[in-house]
Each structure stands twice: as structure tokens, then as C-alpha cells.
Amino acid sequence: MNKQRKILAINGSYRAGGVTDQAVSGILDNLKALDVDVEHIKLRDYPVEFCMNCRECMQQPGDSPGRCVLNDGMADLVQKIENADGYVLAAPTNFSSVTALFKRFSERLAVYGYWPWGKPAPQFRKDKMPKKPAIIISSCAAPGVLGKLTYGTNRNLKIAAKTIGGRVVGSMVTGLMSQERAQQLPPQAQRRIKALAPRLLPSH
Template structure:
């Protein structure tokens, strides 16, 4: 039975760089037998985390329950069932987009941090037995963006860790801010496709 990979798109622009890259990664994963799903965060009702920490009070591997009744619960159920993830966001003011940050904060359910505990939260799945690919884009050339705009990739890697996944591939696409219709060239599409193949082949390792 094929493994399941979920692509989470934190971009506001369908059909552009991040969305296209996530799509190609998922196609690559499908080519070697994985099942895939894609989530557009802009289409989901996700409330702001209010830092009540109710979801973090009970110990154990099972994720906590959030006090909000919104679309995040459905997303969390998909995350729980998946074997791998693709997390994508462009750089916005040096970090992930606001909608991706909202999603990120709601991942608090995957941590244990009871009141009275001075040390920081403990991730419920610290075995990192799932796998992930992260993808980001920015205006400078890729090599330069990786150096001076690393906030987004660091946040995406942190999200993967919270979700119990080890990042097996990081994709950086530069020179995408020159015009509003910027897309990915054939070389970049192939790179994304191969990343999907690699992700799928690493599942279960």
C-alpha cells in the first residue's frame, strides 16, 4: 500500500512558484507509488492560536485537543495519517507568510508543555519517523537568498520537526520577484519532481 504525502501551500498565489513547486514535488512522489494530497491554507478557516496551552497539558504521544472548532482539526487529522510532508512558503518580510505562521502556531498540539514547567515544550513525536521536503522562494539569486533570507527555511524546518518529520530535501528558488507572472523554468521543475521521488523513496527508512 502506497505511503501518503501531504503538500501544504503557504503561498497566496495559486499557480505561481511555490504552488507549482509543491505540485511538481507531489507528482514526483506519485511517480514512485505514493498517494498525495494538497492543502491550500488560504482556503481554510484557521483561527489565531491564543496561547492558552490547553492542548499542551496532557502527556503522551497523542496530540492535544485545541479549543477552537475550525478547519485546523481536519488538517491535523490529515497530518496524523500522512507519512510525509511538503511544506512551501515564499519569503515575506524575512520569514514565512502570515497564513503559514498562523498554521505553524496551531501546531502547538504536537507538544507537551504543562503549566509550571520551566523548560520549554517537548515534542510528542521526537523520533522524527516521518519525512519532509521544504520549499521556499525569494527575489535574490538562490545562493544569496539562502544566506541572507534563511528565516523562512528555518521556520519550515522547525514545523517539520514539530510534526515529527526529518527534512530530506530543501529547495530554494531565487530570482522570482522580477515580474508578477514569474514561474519555474524546466530545470527547476525537474528539480522539484526529483525531490518528490526522493521523498517518497525515503518514507519508512
């Protein structure tokens, strides 16, 4: 019997029920219909503290993530990342980049780097490991194409995906998402979501 595939979504939106929540839930609902085990982590509800930049986690050699000195929910989240077969990484655009919620999480991904004292630069622990598929999701007030070209949101999401050993197999930037207080995903975004979800499966 084939092992059930597990997909982990990490969502850096502040707003419950906003367009980022809608997009991530849409991807996961499509995957559940394909008998995939999914989990949706909303960073606004998750106990992740700020990185202290002590680099203690980066002194430990090996392909596995280093151990952080902070006692919060990040160790549990790193284990979920390690156990997953693929990822959905999502954040809306705030001040031309990812939210502070997602940035705080991504700084804690220092555990995925090996950087002993005396070395000029870190090494990615997952560089030589098989890559896991990842989809990145973002939104912005500007038109989507302009947001993708101008803002740093997608770049930050891609860096996070690479750091944890992911390979981006698809992305969606939904633009003009500040027109209404209770903004809904437009039909074209919903169609894009349906097309993206299967890319996280082995046959794609």
C-alpha cells in the same frame, strides 16, 4: 500487498498559480506518477484561526497531539498530518520569513508540544517517534543562495517539519522570483523538483 504511501503537502502561498504552487504541484505530480497518494492543502483556502496561546492543548500528556479548544479546520488538518507518511512544507518569503498564512498554521502546531504549567519549557511530543521524510520548498526575490543564508523562511519550515515529526530529506529555494508578474519556475528548478520527489519514498 503493500500499503499505498500517502504524502501531504501544506502550502502557505497567497497566490494561486504562483511559483510556490507550481513547485508543490510539480513534486506531487512526480509522486503520483510513482503511484503515491497525494494531497495538496492550500492554507489560503483552509479555515485555520489564530492561536490564542492558552496552552490548553499542551496540558494533555502523551505522544498524540493535544486537543485545541478552537472549533475550526485545524483538528482535521492535524489528523491528515498524523495519517501521512511524509510531507511537503512550502511557503514563499515575505518580509524575510514565511507568510503570515504559514506562520498562523505553525503557531497552531502547539498541539504537538507538551508543556504543563510549572515546567520551564515544552517537550516535542514526536521526539522519540520514528521520523517521517519531509521536503521544504521556498522562494524569494533575492538570489536563492543569498535567500537561503539570509532569510528565516527555511528555518521556519524546518521547525514546522520537526514539530510534526518530520525529518528534512531535501529542500529547494528558488531565487529571483520577482522579475515578472506571472513568474514561471525556471528549468533548473523543475529538474530539482524531479530529483527531490523520490526522496519521500522508503527506498531513498
